[in-house]
Structures are given as C-alpha cells and as structure tokens.
Amino acid sequence: MKLPLAWIPLREMAKPSAEHYDELMQAALAQARLAQQAGDVPIGAVIARGGKIIAAAHNRRTIDADPTAHAEMLAIQAAAKALGDWRLEGCTLAVTLEPCCMCAGAIVLARIETLVYGAADPKAGAVDTLYRLCSDERLNHRVEVISGVRADECARLLSDFFAAQRDAGKK
Numbered sequence: 001m002k003l004p005l006a007w008i009p010l011r012e013m014a015k016p017s018a019e020h021y022d023e024l025m026q027a028a029l030a031q032a033r034l035a036q037q038a039g040d041v042p043i044g045a046v047i048a049r050g051g052k053i054i055a056a057a058h059n060r061r062t063i064d065a066d067p068t069a070h071a072e073m074l075a076i077q078a079a080a081k082a083l084g085d086w087r088l089e090g091c092t093l094a095v096t097l098e099p100c101c102m103c104a105g106a107i108v109l110a111r112i113e114t115l116v117y118g119a120a121d122p123k124a125g126a127v128d129t130l131y132r133l134c135s136d137e138r139l140n141h142r143v144e145v146i147s148g149v150r151a152d153e154c155a156r157l158l159s160d161f162f163a164a165q166r167d168a169g170k171k
C-alpha cells in the first residue's frame with residue numbers, strides 16, 4: 001500500500017532530493033509572480049514538511065505598508081499557525097531570494113531544518129553574502145542551506161520588475 005507522502009513519519013523519509021527542492025522553488029516562484037501582479041517586489045516563499053507544502057506567501061511590504069511583511073516572515077507565521085507550534089522542526093523553507101537579517105533570524109528562531117534559496121542578494125543577504133546567520137555557531141540552531149536553485153529565473157523576475165518600475169518613472 002502506498003501512503004501519501006504527508007502520512008509517512010519524517011524519520012522514515014528518504015533524504016529530500018534535488019527534484020523536491022526544485023519543485024518547492026517552482027512553487028515559491030509562483031508566489032513571487034503573485035506579488036508582482038499585486039504590484040509588490042516579486043519574492044515568494046513556501047514551507048514544506050514531510051514532502052508537502054504547508055504554507056505559501058509572497059512579499060507584501062508595499063501592499064501592507066509593513067517593513068516586516070517579507071515572504072519568509074509571512075510563510076513562517078502561516079506554517080506555525082498550520083502546525084500549532086512555533087517550532088518548525090523538520091521543515092524546509094524555499095525562497096526566491098537570499099533572506100535578509102530579519103528573515104534569516106526568524107528562520108533560526110523557528111528552527112527550520114533546511115533553507116533553499118534562489119538568487120543571492122548582494123545588498124542584504126544574511127545567509128551567505130553579508131552575514132552567515134544560518135550557520136553561526138554562537139546561535140542555538142543551525143540550518144542546512146541549499147543555494148542557487150533556479151537562481152537565474154529568480155533574479156530575472158526581480159531585475160525585470162525594477163526595470164519596468166524605472167521605465168514607469170517610479171523610484
């Protein structure tokens with residue numbers, strides 16, 4: 001008998017594959033496109049556990065006029081609500097852009113097991129680029145990091161968005 005993935009206890013699951021991470025990134029990219037349609041910077045995130053997506057969100061900083069409304073923060077809040085637990089142990093978070101200080105901090109606090117991100121962020125990246133918060137030995141939790149998944153596609157979405165904004169004469 002074949003059980004749906006979500007029913008298989010985590011310890012019995014095989015190590016997630018590159019295909020799984022790619023699927024998660026495709027779902028995060030779909031969220032990023034939703035942000036763009038809503039007029040916000042196209043960044044999307046999903047959280048999966050046991051092979052199943054339990055939360056999805058996109059950046060809403062402009063829409064909500066909220067500097068903390070990054071895709072990762074909203075996805076973490078939704079996942080914690082769905083699980084009824086602030087500890088997101090055994091969860092994988094996939095996001096189109098390297099997380100900032102706030103989001104990398106929240107990922108550590110939420111005890112996310114694996115972070116998958118697309119494009120690196122030279123201006124604010126706090127996982128590999130400017131800081132290395134997810135692997136800092138001084139903090140009480142370390143996160144496995146997989147970077148560069150569909151990086152070009154993730155970056156292109158952002159560069160196209162900002163190019164269109166410049167063309168429209170916005171700043």
Ligand code: ZN
Nearest residue numbers: 070099100103
């Ligand atoms: Zn952030």
